[in-house]
Amino acid sequence: MTGTVNKLRAWKRLExxxxxxNKVEMRTLFEEDNKRAxxxxxxxxxxxxxxxxxxxxxxxxxxLLELARVRGVExxxxxxxxxxxxxxxxxRAVLHTALRNRDNTPVWADGKNVMPQINEVLxxxxxxxxxxxxxxxxxxxxxxxxxxxxIGIGGSDLGPVMANEAxxxxxxxxxxxxxxxxxxxxGCAEVLNKLNPETTLFIVASKTFTTxxxxxxxxxxxxxxxxxxxxxxxxKHFVALSTNAPKVKEFGIDTENMFEFWDFVGGRYSMxxxxxxxxxxxxxxxxxxxxxEGAHTMDLHFRHTDLAHNIPVMLALIGIWNNNFxxxxxxAVVPYDQYLRYLPAYLQQLEMESNGKFVxxxxxxxxxxxxxxxxxxxxxxxxxSFFQMLHQGTTPIPVDFIIPAISHNEIGDHHExxxxxxxxxxxxxxxxxxxxxxxxxxxxxxxxKDEINSMKKYKSFPGNNPSNMIICKKIDPYTLGMLVAxxxxxxxxxxxxxxxxxxxxFGVELGKKMALDILxxxxxxxxxxxxDSSTAALIRYIKNLRK
Ligand code: G6Q
Numbered sequence: 001m002t003g004t005v006n007k008l009r010a011w012k013r014l015e016x017x018x019x020x021x022n023k024v025e026m027r028t029l030f031e032e033d034n035k036r037a038x039x040x041x042x043x044x045x046x047x048x049x050x051x052x053x054x055x056x057x058x059x060x061x062x063x064l065l066e067l068a069r070v071r072g073v074e075x076x077x078x079x080x081x082x083x084x085x086x087x088x089x090x091x092r093a094v095l096h097t098a099l100r101n102r103d104n105t106p107v108w109a110d111g112k113n114v115m116p117q118i119n120e121v122l123x124x125x126x127x128x129x130x131x132x133x134x135x136x137x138x139x140x141x142x143x144x145x146x147x148x149x150x151i152g153i154g155g156s157d158l159g160p161v162m163a164n165e166a167x168x169x170x171x172x173x174x175x176x177x178x179x180x181x182x183x184x185x186x187g188c189a190e191v192l193n194k195l196n197p198e199t200t201l202f203i204v205a206s207k208t209f210t211t212x213x214x215x216x217x218x219x220x221x222x223x224x225x226x227x228x229x230x231x232x233x234x235x236k237h238f239v240a241l242s243t244n245a246p247k248v249k250e251f252g253i254d255t256e257n258m259f260e261f262w263d264f265v266g267g268r269y270s271m272x273x274x275x276x277x278x279x280x281x282x283x284x285x286x287x288x289x290x291x292x293e294g295a296h297t298m299d300l301h302f303r304h305t306d307l308a309h310n311i312p313v314m315l316a317l318i319g320i321w322n323n324n325f326x327x328x329x330x331x332a333v334v335p336y337d338q339y340l341r342y343l344p345a346y347l348q349q350l351e352m353e354s355n356g357k358f359v360x361x362x363x364x365x366x367x368x369x370x371x372x373x374x375x376x377x378x379x380x381x382x383x384x385s386f387f388q389m390l391h392q393g394t395t396p397i398p399v400d401f402i403i404p405a406i407s408h409n410e411i412g413d414h415h416e417x418x419x420x421x422x423x424x425x426x427x428x429x430x431x432x433x434x435x436x437x438x439x440x441x442x443x444x445x446x447x448x449k450d451e452i453n454s455m456k457k458y459k460s461f462p463g464n465n466p467s468n469m470i471i472c473k474k475i476d477p478y479t480l481g482m483l484v485a486x487x488x489x490x491x492x493x494x495x496x497x498x499x500x501x502x503x504x505x506f507g508v509e510l511g512k513k514m515a516l517d518i519l520x521x522x523x524x525x526x527x528x529x530x531x532d533s534s535t536a537a538l539i540r541y542i543k544n545l546r547k
Contacts, residue, residue, distance in 0.1 A: 198228075242259075
């Protein structure tokens, strides 16, 4: 494939088409076609993805599918599943899908079937998580380990945090999970203050086992434990999740207590691997495997379904349409389910770390937008915060709404009200309210002419704001697996179209190195400070305040 993506005929055609579609009102599209909802929605098992509330028509979809075809989406999907080194800057295969390959068919990377090693670690996770849950693997003083602390950051934190919260209803009653991620000592202090060393199990989660935040937090926790129970206690209270056995050993954790994963699993794609150990202990390995099964169902759908009926592909294309052709650079994700409240933060990393890139596979700076700005929060909370801008801001912000039909807590009419809210928001964002309609409403409410004239614009809503509605039956482990895998594949497809590598993260790595340069300069006796004048002055200012 030659040339940059935005020079492709398929891209140019979409640009021309967007000029027309940008003027189209979605409410008119709905009035003109009563089959619109069924035309523009897809279903997989009980999950429905309705993307009809976008500024699209049949031509848009055809043109987007053509773009996907010429960008080789079908071939790249097969390349990922078959272990090709599609992470082309780090020369690695991308095989998080193998972690949940419940059919156990061989998956090859570098001429080796990776399934036996994956199964081995899953079996080890089962054995260990069951021992902890049954009180067989106990702490140094013989007490049951009931407080599980995951120490990790980024991809070694966000998945476990999100899934532990999402699946709270499936947790063993006597197991509590805690997370320490930030280097800010407050994170450590606040968690440790609550805990009893005798009942605490620390899980040090780090792919590389070199991340300063995680190692510093782990050292602090180790000292806290050793001070209370002695050096011998470490083997009973610390396990590691990593790809780096030598570093784990160097840290003082027996590699017997290490759960391995591999370079073909990216940090932000790793909650299906040993990184999910805290989830497995909390909800049990059977439930953890149900989560893998749900993801596997989405994998099979993604791998074997034609582009037009492929949910992750269509979500990716709609995202590209909104971002690159209509110029909407942000994307809100709003789950109407309190247990999913950490999903937006999880997806923020998944999308922005994967597709916040500016160099193409041909080693050229790209000349078009790539990843969108992802943000969000749980509905209805966020209706009372940033939704104002969705309804009356100057630029549309596409939204993904997610709602389960059945709540884990069906109390009174709470869930009906929640459902009513999500549907009403999507409808209002699509329809809006014209100035004329606002004036009519004010008149109906008995306002006088002056008041109608002075208020009608303020009370109007531009509408025509795109949204997708994702409906599941209930947020159980299986559904969560489907949902997360759906987003992973959406991100991958967008990366293919933008011709970037969704699987490296040099930007994150830069931050890891830079802080190390400044650290010695913060010391009392640092001889010199080598930075721009702002950074140098800030270092001096802070040092003065700390005296
Ligand atoms: C994820 C990123 C990043 C990573 C953290 C932690 O894809 O690479 O978020 O997960 O920087 O890295 P370690 O797991 O190596 O400590």
